[in-house]
Amino acid sequence: MQEDFLHYIYKYKKFETSALKTTNGQSITIKQLGQHNFNAGPDFFNAQMRIDNQLWAGNVEIHIKSSDWYVHHHEKDVAYDNVILHVVWEDDTEIFRKDNSKIPTLELKHYTNKQLLKNYTKLMQSKSWINCETDFTSVDDFLLNHWLDRLYIERLERKSEDIQQLLKNSNNDWEAVLFIMLAKSFGLKVNGESFLSLAKSFEFSIVRKLQNDVYNLEALFFGQANLLEEDYQDTYYIDLQKRYAFLKQKFSLTNQGVAALQFFRLRPPNFPTIRISQLANVYGQHTNLFSEVIHLKTKASFYKLFQIETSSFWKTHYTFSKASKKSRKQLAKGFVDLLLINTIIPIKFSYAKANGQSIEDDIFKLIKEIKLERNNITDAFLKLKPIEKTALSSQSLIQLKTEYCAKNKCLQCAIGNDLIVKNK
Known part of the structure; x- marks a missing residue:
């Protein structure tokens, strides 16, 4: 289990939300999930929750275990004083704010689809050339082609950053x-x-x-x-x-x-x-x-x-x-x-x-007028599934392999997302 998977489950509501309760039995109604924060501080800003009969507005922090709150010393950081919900996979200890008030905790493992977890675990534990090698052939062609288009623009965006630096110089x-x-x-x-x-x-x-x-x-x-x-x-x-x-x-x-x-x-x-x-x-x-x-x-x-x-x-x-x-x-x-x-x-x-x-x-x-570049990456992908043989495909596949597959970023990949949510 990795924390970014919990972020994924929470952010995209990949869990049952109709009868949520805190570890103390309080009912939870999510009004707003909050904005994902990729910088220092709580993981989600400006969330809104109704816990029992009280409407709360504040931040959400996510951990694998509740005790990670103390491992990361959040109890000493004023940036976490406004956390209204602690979302964890496993609740192993009670968490308190600096004023000794208890922070409500949601234990996600009770509300997460078991097949979702199984699919994610299969990807993360894979020892193949890419995590989804055994399932890559089953990926929908429309989804794959759309993702390759997006990856090519992403690759151009990265190169554009280098060009902007040259331009500045x-x-x-x-x-x-x-x-x-x-x-x-x-x-x-x-x-x-x-x-x-x-x-x-x-x-x-x-x-x-x-x-x-x-x-x-x-x-x-x-x-x-x-x-x-x-x-x-x-x-x-x-x-x-x-x-x-x-x-x-x-x-x-x-x-x-x-x-x-x-x-x-x-x-x-x-x-x-x-x-x-x-x-x-x-x-x-x-x-x-x-x-x-x-x-x-x-x-x-x-x-x-x-x-x-x-x-x-x-x-x-x-x-x-x-x-x-x-x-x-x-x-x-x-x-x-x-x-x-x-x-x-x-x-x-x-x-x-x-x-x-x-x-x-x-x-x-x-x-797309230019032929596909032949290299170890494109050859390996072509063995898994027929792909349009253009330079767009080869550039996109290089981006996919180096920036997603090699970094285990399946949760940020359209292919990984598709495989994770499938009910097999």
Whole structure:
């Protein structure tokens, strides 16, 4: 038994209320349950109860055992002087206020449906990959799809908080925030943090000033990434070194905080050298990228926007030191999908929210155009039940697993709630 389960039972009236009595035999009529308090103090504020013939207004405190009142030292806290009802699972001692008046106690175990308790216990004692693994297949499709939609918005809301912090740090420059987020996405999982530190190592205003010459952008990015410190005798490399030396002096650049880039165990198309050149070309070709991102709505339009490849040198190289077979190194559609999932859609959502707009329909339409991401989490869920194979589903399932299943938050989950209240 956990206290949050008692909160759930009380808050949603999952108990028989027609003939409630205190442990002393006084009748209880609940007029108002009160407002759930998630901060310090009693669990529910501003409740109203008729106990026998007396109407009471005040707060409600909930514990597993009555004696927890003293374990938590509530008898010494003035915040609990106005508790009018102590709701417990087991009444093991009498509780008194500071003025020695007894606090009425409701023992919930006598009024709670046994099947409800059985269902809850089954979930909480499960040793499966997720608590509801054995019952997940029975979840109603409409309920599941509605919950996945809600989870996706919840995930965007969380990402929006991170974006707001970036915005604050960049003096409300949305274009700068987009650049930082794109840079991290271009680094993928292995080099994401390194690309992020690279993007934060200089003011975005410098990018604006250099956008008319992609080689200046490449010099800036490669130089800040500590990739221009060798002695390669190549005209392109030497040109980048000269350009970076000039930019470093002009803009007082420092790259001491930029994390080292990794090449190990990466496929050559994902080498940081290739991604840096592609990122430079994105900004070399689009001087108002943020405006374009905000106005575009379809996956096809974003594929067109990001029809980007590297500079010519990289058509025959993956690193500065060694030539390779000639090939065009364009941004693949799968990579653009990742940009949409991790950067474009979150920033579109955040921008609309900041401007008091609702674009959920557009967001849902766009995210559902993108294929489901395959990973350990999505694969495991798909083994349990057929689910729509879109990026909305994969993002929502990641949110479900990491924020609910992994934290045993079944009581806050629509699926968990549905399984708990079922009469089997």
